[in-house]
Amino acid sequence: MVTADLYIRVSTDEQAEKGYSQRDQDERLRKYCFHNNITVGQVIYEDHSAKSFKRPEWIKYLMEVKKKSHKSSLVLFTKWDRFSRNAGDAYQMISQLQKNGVNPQAIEQPLDMAIPENKLMLAIYLASPEVENDRRALNVFYGMRKAKKEGRIMGTAPYGYINRSMEDGKKYVAIKEPEATNLIWAFNEVAKGHTPAEHIRLKMNQREGRGLTRNTFINAMRNTVYCGKIHIGQYKQEEAHYIQGKHKPLISEALFYKVQDVLDGNKKKERPGGKVLCNEHFPLRGLLTCPLCGGNLTGSGSKGHSKIYYYYHCTKKCRFRYKSDTLNDLFEKELRKFEFNPPLKDILKKLLLSNYKSFTGGIDEKRKSVSKQIDAINERVSKARDLYLSDKLDEEDYREIKSSGKLEADKLEEELGYLVSETKAYDIQNRLDHALNAISNISKRYKQGDMETKRIIASSIYPKKLEFDGTTFRTAEMNTIAKYIYLTNSKLMNKKNRHQIVENYDVGCVSASGFEPETVPIKNRDALS
Numbered sequence: 001m002v003t004a005d006l007y008i009r010v011s012t013d014e015q016a017e018k019g020y021s022q023r024d025q026d027e028r029l030r031k032y033c034f035h036n037n038i039t040v041g042q043v044i045y046e047d048h049s050a051k052s053f054k055r056p057e058w059i060k061y062l063m064e065v066k067k068k069s070h071k072s073s074l075v076l077f078t079k080w081d082r083f084s085r086n087a088g089d090a091y092q093m094i095s096q097l098q099k100n101g102v103n104p105q106a107i108e109q110p111l112d113m114a115i116p117e118n119k120l121m122l123a124i125y126l127a128s129p130e131v132e133n134d135r136r137a138l139n140v141f142y143g144m145r146k147a148k149k150e151g152r153i154m155g156t157a158p159y160g161y162i163n164r165s166m167e168d169g170k171k172y173v174a175i176k177e178p179e180a181t182n183l184i185w186a187f188n189e190v191a192k193g194h195t196p197a198e199h200i201r202l203k204m205n206q207r208e209g210r211g212l213t214r215n216t217f218i219n220a221m222r223n224t225v226y227c228g229k230i231h232i233g234q235y236k237q238e239e240a241h242y243i244q245g246k247h248k249p250l251i252s253e254a255l256f257y258k259v260q261d262v263l264d265g266n267k268k269k270e271r272p273g274g275k276v277l278c279n280e281h282f283p284l285r286g287l288l289t290c291p292l293c294g295g296n297l298t299g300s301g302s303k304g305h306s307k308i309y310y311y312y313h314c315t316k317k318c319r320f321r322y323k324s325d326t327l328n329d330l331f332e333k334e335l336r337k338f339e340f341n342p343p344l345k346d347i348l349k350k351l352l353l354s355n356y357k358s359f360t361g362g363i364d365e366k367r368k369s370v371s372k373q374i375d376a377i378n379e380r381v382s383k384a385r386d387l388y389l390s391d392k393l394d395e396e397d398y399r400e401i402k403s404s405g406k407l408e409a410d411k412l413e414e415e416l417g418y419l420v421s422e423t424k425a426y427d428i429q430n431r432l433d434h435a436l437n438a439i440s441n442i443s444k445r446y447k448q449g450d451m452e453t454k455r456i457i458a459s460s461i462y463p464k465k466l467e468f469d470g471t472t473f474r475t476a477e478m479n480t481i482a483k484y485i486y487l488t489n490s491k492l493m494n495k496k497n498r499h500q501i502v503e504n505y506d507v508g509c510v511s512a513s514g515f516e517p518e519t520v521p522i523k524n525r526d527a528l529s
Contacts, residue, residue, distance in 0.1 A: 003039045004074035005061070005102075006030070009046040009082045025078050032076065032107045041072040050085040051133065053093055065100045073101060080106045080122070081129035090126045148230055151246040159183060159212060159220055160250055173247050178208045180250055183220065187251050190221060191258045194456055197221065221263060227256035281310040281324045283454040284331060287462070290314040291469040299324060312468075327468060331458070334473050335443040338461065345436050352432055370416045374409055381405040 008025045022045060033040050042064070048055040053062075064070055075097065077083050083104060084090035094113075097104055103113065109125050111118040144154050153173045157163045160183045162176040182204050189200045198214065205211035212220065224231055224242060228249030234240040282299030290297055295316040301308040313321035384401040387393035438445060446457045458466075460479060467474045 001037065001039050002074060003041045003072045004033060004076045005042040005044065005072045006033075006040060007044045007046070007058075007061070007075055007077045007082065009048070009050065009055075009077070011047075011049055025082070028078055029076055029107065038074070038076075050081065050083070050129070052086060053084070053089055062096075065097065065102050070100075070102075073103065075102055075104050077104070077106055079108050080125040082106070084126060085129040085133050087123065087126040087130055145232070145235070148232055149243060151230060151244060153225060153230065153245065153247055158223060158225055159210070159216070160226065161247065175248060175250070179210060182207050183226065184250050186217075187221070187226070187255055187259055190262055191255055193262045194459055195452070197263065218263075221259055224256065226250045227253045229253070280451060281328075282312065283328065283451055284312070284458060284466075287455070287458055287465055288312060289465045289467045290316070290318060290320050291467050292318040292320045294467075296465075297468070322468065322470065330468075330471075331473070332443055332447055335446055335457075335461075338442050339440055345440060349432050349436060353428065356428055367416060370412050374412045374416065377405045377409045377412070 006026070006029045008022050008029070010021045026043070030040060032038075042061070044057050044061050046055050046057045048057075053059075061075075080090075083106065084093065094104055098113075105111070106125070109121075111122055111125075113119075113122075147154055153161070157173040157176075160176060160180040161173040163171060164174045165171050185207070186200050186204045189195060189203075190197055197218065201212060201214065201217040204217075220226070225245065225247070226249060228245050228247070229242040230245045232238075232241050232243060281301070284297075285299045286296065288297035289295065293314060293316050295314050295318070297312045297320075298315050299310065299312050301310045303309075310324040311321045312324050312327055313319075381402055384393060384398050388395065388398040442457065442461075446454055449457065462475050462478060464475055464477045
């Protein structure tokens with residue numbers, strides 16, 4: 001007597017739980033076996049798509065078929081689309097089953113595989129559902145692409161947004177808090193360029209709201225949805241492009257592209273890199289280089305008998321190391337070189353205000369010029385309209401003048417918007433006072449600041465890494481403002497020590513090669529003693 005296994009498949013969990021498809025297939029298969037005197041062996045229930053044979057229950061069944069103890073010689077299903085909706089995969093699976101002594105058969109579309117002509121019918125049975133799947137998929141693709149072109153976000157809303165429905169059932173995405181605020185904060189922090197993106201992600205995850213994995217965070221930083229743009233991918237002759245979405249953006253386009261420059265490494269680095277650690281013993285980790293081999297200095301603790309001793313040390317084999325507490329104290333003293341007296345503060349403020357007025361004055365002139373050009377274009381279009389209404393100008397000529405004028409005016413409006421944003425009202429007086437007060441107490445702010453504040457101060461003054469040789473700090477470059485403050489302080493100190501007025505402004509300037517204490521000439525050493 002022939003033994004057959006029954007294969008019952010539905011395409012979704014909903015059909016498996018709520019529909020009657022499985023029970024209906026089971027009833028028809030058992031009735032077929034009863035009328036044809038076939039013994040029922042295993043019954044396999046599947047609720048996966050037939051696009052491929054990567055189905056859990058089918059994989060288990062295939063492993064069972066390969067065993068010698070397997071007794072069934074048939075595997076029955078209602079129709080060939082229950083078996084597969086991919087013709088290529090189906091032929092390979094049929095061949096594999098037959099090699100193991102099992103013949104697949106559809107009870108409602110029976111085929112005798114021994115007859116060559118039946119293979120044509122098999123091709124039709126297998127290709128029809130595949131064509132149906134492809135057509136359905138293409139319709140979905142076109143529908144989703146059209147929806148994107150209309151400015152809609154398709155699928156699950158990204159982090160910071162949530163899927164909503166209106167009363168009429170129309171779907172849209174809304175801003176979700178506190179995730180949206182967290183992401184705005186993260187974009188602004190990444191744009192600054194002084195903290196690694198991974199460190200920002202960790203800090204963001206500590207805030208209220210759902211956290212993000214590393215890959216999800218980077219993908220979010222790259223997602224144009226957050227600046228209001230939706231990406232339309234390339235398809236056939238249509239090139240990839242962006243369109244304005246209907247959702248509310250979280251950030252501006254300017255901020256988004258600034259973040260892209262930071263992530264791509266295109267932005268000029270204002271501060272040295274290096275891994276950021278929230279260890280209070282190593283605020284300069286990643287900002288120092290080894291004086292022996294030029295490698296990076298890292299930091300770690302060494303456990304002693306009674307406590308842990310912390311050191312900055314080289315990552316290579318030169319074995320240079322220095323106590324972290326001592327080095328940190330020396331760096332705090334180094335920052336005192338940039339503190340200045342109130343009279344110097346007033347001079348700096350006047351100079352900066354003068355430069356600011358000079359800079360914004362040039363922009364004001366440019367803005368006035370652009371405004372005049374826009375007025376001239378509008379006047380030209382207005383005259384053309386009057387001529388057209390009085391039948392002195394053809395409609396085609398009027399439309400051409402209007403179209404070209406609109407294009408020129410739009411470009412100039414964009415330029416004018418940029419110029420206005422550059423000269424928008426800043427409280428320059430208070431900003432300068434705040435900045436100069438911060439510089440005048442830089443060592444104190446550094447000492448009292450948290451880890452991030454210390455790193456920002458250090459990397460702002462020294463754009464490139466520092467070399468510490470055990471007593472002094474050297475660097476190839478210093479912030480321009482800090483450099484001139486340092487040079488000015490050095491000149492003032494030299495004048496005071498010499499007890500005389502030095503007419504030549506360049507006398508006593510320190511060398512620009514490093515920032516170690518100035519070597520005092522032998523003839524002036526008595527004056528310092």
